[in-house]
Amino acid sequence: MPKIETEAGYAIPPAPRHSITVHLPGWYNATRFRDRHLHPTLLGELKSMYPRIKPHPDVVVGQSPTAPKGCLLFCTRETAEECRSFALDPRRPETVLTEDQISIRVFDVESRFFAVIIPAQKMMSIIPFWINPGLGISSRMAEEALGKIELLREVNREEEEKGMPVREESPAQGVLRERIVGLLERAPVGKREKKVQPGDVYLFPTGMGAIYGLHRLLLKRENKGSVLFGFAFHSTIHVLEDIGPGCKLFGKGDDGDLDALEKYLEDEAKEGRGIQALYTEFPQNPILNTPDLVRLRALADKYKFILAVDETIGSFCNVDVLSVADVVITSLTKSFSGYADVIAGSVVLNPSSSQYSALKPLFEDSYTNEFFNADAEALEKNSRDYLTRSHILNTNAARLVEYIQTRALDPSSSVAKVLYPTVLPTLKHYTPFMRPATDEFTPGYGCLFSIDFASVAATAAFYDNLNVHHGPHLGAHLTLALPYVMTMYGHEQLGFVGPFGLMETQIRISTGLEKFEALLEEFKVALDAADKAKPEEGEKVESS
Known part of the structure; x- marks a missing residue:
C-alpha cells in the first residue's frame, strides 16, 4: 500500500468536516496520548478527534x-x-x-x-x-x-415551559428504523413469537447515548444497581457506576464469572434485593471473548432482570441475539455507518421478550429523540452498502487473524496470542448466534481483533512499522490500529484491567476495505519488526 501520509492530528482520508477520527502515528504519539495529563496542549493540537472525547470545533466555536x-x-x-x-x-x-x-x-x-x-x-x-x-x-x-x-x-x-420548537423528523429516521428492522429479521436464528417493528427501534445521538438512554429510563422504573458482565468499552462502566446506585463488574465474563454471578444473584435475592439489568458485549471490546448468552438468559429469567446485549462488535449482519436478549444495543457509528463521519446508536426492544410489556410503555412515555436530522440523513446514506462492506471487513479480519495465528504458534515469534472469536475458546458461545448464510450475505466474525505481543518493545516496534492509520474507532472504510489498553487506561489502571485480560502489550486492529493482499504485506513487515525488537532492560517477556 502507499505510505500513509496523513499528518499527525488530522482525520483519516477523506477527512470531511464531520470526521470522527484522528491519526496519531507511532508509539511516541500513543504514549503522549496516554500521558495527556502531562501534555496539556495535546488535545488542542488535534485538528480532528472523536467528538465525545473532544468536542467538535463547531460545538466549541466562540469559547x-x-x-x-x-x-x-x-x-x-x-x-x-x-x-x-x-x-x-x-x-x-x-x-x-x-x-x-x-x-x-x-x-x-x-x-x-x-x-x-x-x-x-x-x-x-x-x-x-x-x-x-x-x-x-x-x-x-x-x-x-x-x-x-x-x-x-x-x-x-x-x-x-411552553414547549420546545417543533422540528419535523426527517424521513431518513424512518428509513433507518425500517432498515434496522430488515437486518434484524434477515436470516433469523432461533424461535421468536413476534417480529421487531420499526416502533421498537429507538435512535440516539451516539452508541454510548443508547446505553445511557436505556440506563436512565430503567432508573426511572427502579432505582436498582446493574451488572456489567465481561469487560466492555471504556465508557460503559463509567455510565453504569456514575449514574444511579452503582454497578457490579464481572470483568472476565467467563464460566468462573458466571458461577460468581449466580452466587451474587442468589445472595442478593436472599436479602430481598436484586438488579435491574445486566449489560454484556457480544463479543467484548477489545479482547473479543464471547459471553455465554444462553446461561445469562436462564439467570435473567430466574432473577427477573433485563438482559441488554451490545452486539456492536459482532454486528447484526453477522449475529442474531434476539432469541435471548430483552434489549439489543448497537453503536451505529461503527460498521453500520462505515465511513467515520457520523455518530449514532440504537436501542431495540424485543417484542418476544417477557420484559417487553414493561419496557415499551417506559420508552413511549419517557424517550426523547435527540438524534439530529442531518446526522440521520448522513447515516442513512452511509448504511446503504452495509452488507457489502461488512463482507469485506469480515473477510479481511478473518484472513489476517488466520495468518497472524500461525506466527503466534511459532515459539520464536513475538506474537503471544491473537484475540478474535475464531481462535478463542469462547467461539462455542458465538457460533450458535451466527445467522445462516444466504445468497445475499455470508456471516462472519466482525472487523475487530487484537494482537498480544510478548513484550512492550515488540508491541512498539510492530506499531511503529505498521503502515495503516493509527487511532481510535472501528468499522471504518480504512484499517485502524491502536494500543487501546495503553491509551485508554494508562499506567494507573493497568493493575485494575490486567486481571480481565487487558494488557499494555496489545494492539487493537479494525480492518477496513483495503485489498487483503496489500494489508497482509503491511502486517508481515510490522510483525517482522516486532520479532527483531529486543525487550528493554528489566522488562518481563511473556511466554508465547
Missing part, C-alpha cells in the same frame, strides 16, 4: 481557553439537569462543584440548546459527562446553528 466561563451544550433540559446533578454529586469529592458554580441557560437558533455553564477552570470536572453518556449536541447541529447565528436568542423559563 476561548482564557474565557472565565465554559459550557457544555445539550438538546434537552433533562440531559442538562442530569449533567448538573453529576457536577454536584458528593460521591465525587475531588471534582464536585458547588451550587453557585453551575447554571443552565437556554438558547434558540430555531433549534433549542441547553447550556450548562461553569467556571472555565472547572471544566475538566464535568467533561466526563460529555464523554461517557454521549448526549452532547452533534457537530451537524452546531454547524446548522452557526449558519443562523444572527437568530441566536436566550429563552426565559416561562417561554421554555
Whole structure:
C-alpha cells in the first residue's frame, strides 16, 4: 500500500468536516496520548478527534481557553439537569462543584440548546459527562446553528415551559428504523413469537447515548444497581457506576464469572434485593471473548432482570441475539455507518421478550429523540452498502487473524496470542448466534481483533512499522490500529484491567476495505519488526 501520509492530528482520508477520527502515528504519539495529563496542549493540537472525547470545533466555536466561563451544550433540559446533578454529586469529592458554580441557560437558533455553564477552570470536572453518556449536541447541529447565528436568542423559563420548537423528523429516521428492522429479521436464528417493528427501534445521538438512554429510563422504573458482565468499552462502566446506585463488574465474563454471578444473584435475592439489568458485549471490546448468552438468559429469567446485549462488535449482519436478549444495543457509528463521519446508536426492544410489556410503555412515555436530522440523513446514506462492506471487513479480519495465528504458534515469534472469536475458546458461545448464510450475505466474525505481543518493545516496534492509520474507532472504510489498553487506561489502571485480560502489550486492529493482499504485506513487515525488537532492560517477556 502507499505510505500513509496523513499528518499527525488530522482525520483519516477523506477527512470531511464531520470526521470522527484522528491519526496519531507511532508509539511516541500513543504514549503522549496516554500521558495527556502531562501534555496539556495535546488535545488542542488535534485538528480532528472523536467528538465525545473532544468536542467538535463547531460545538466549541466562540469559547476561548482564557474565557472565565465554559459550557457544555445539550438538546434537552433533562440531559442538562442530569449533567448538573453529576457536577454536584458528593460521591465525587475531588471534582464536585458547588451550587453557585453551575447554571443552565437556554438558547434558540430555531433549534433549542441547553447550556450548562461553569467556571472555565472547572471544566475538566464535568467533561466526563460529555464523554461517557454521549448526549452532547452533534457537530451537524452546531454547524446548522452557526449558519443562523444572527437568530441566536436566550429563552426565559416561562417561554421554555411552553414547549420546545417543533422540528419535523426527517424521513431518513424512518428509513433507518425500517432498515434496522430488515437486518434484524434477515436470516433469523432461533424461535421468536413476534417480529421487531420499526416502533421498537429507538435512535440516539451516539452508541454510548443508547446505553445511557436505556440506563436512565430503567432508573426511572427502579432505582436498582446493574451488572456489567465481561469487560466492555471504556465508557460503559463509567455510565453504569456514575449514574444511579452503582454497578457490579464481572470483568472476565467467563464460566468462573458466571458461577460468581449466580452466587451474587442468589445472595442478593436472599436479602430481598436484586438488579435491574445486566449489560454484556457480544463479543467484548477489545479482547473479543464471547459471553455465554444462553446461561445469562436462564439467570435473567430466574432473577427477573433485563438482559441488554451490545452486539456492536459482532454486528447484526453477522449475529442474531434476539432469541435471548430483552434489549439489543448497537453503536451505529461503527460498521453500520462505515465511513467515520457520523455518530449514532440504537436501542431495540424485543417484542418476544417477557420484559417487553414493561419496557415499551417506559420508552413511549419517557424517550426523547435527540438524534439530529442531518446526522440521520448522513447515516442513512452511509448504511446503504452495509452488507457489502461488512463482507469485506469480515473477510479481511478473518484472513489476517488466520495468518497472524500461525506466527503466534511459532515459539520464536513475538506474537503471544491473537484475540478474535475464531481462535478463542469462547467461539462455542458465538457460533450458535451466527445467522445462516444466504445468497445475499455470508456471516462472519466482525472487523475487530487484537494482537498480544510478548513484550512492550515488540508491541512498539510492530506499531511503529505498521503502515495503516493509527487511532481510535472501528468499522471504518480504512484499517485502524491502536494500543487501546495503553491509551485508554494508562499506567494507573493497568493493575485494575490486567486481571480481565487487558494488557499494555496489545494492539487493537479494525480492518477496513483495503485489498487483503496489500494489508497482509503491511502486517508481515510490522510483525517482522516486532520479532527483531529486543525487550528493554528489566522488562518481563511473556511466554508465547
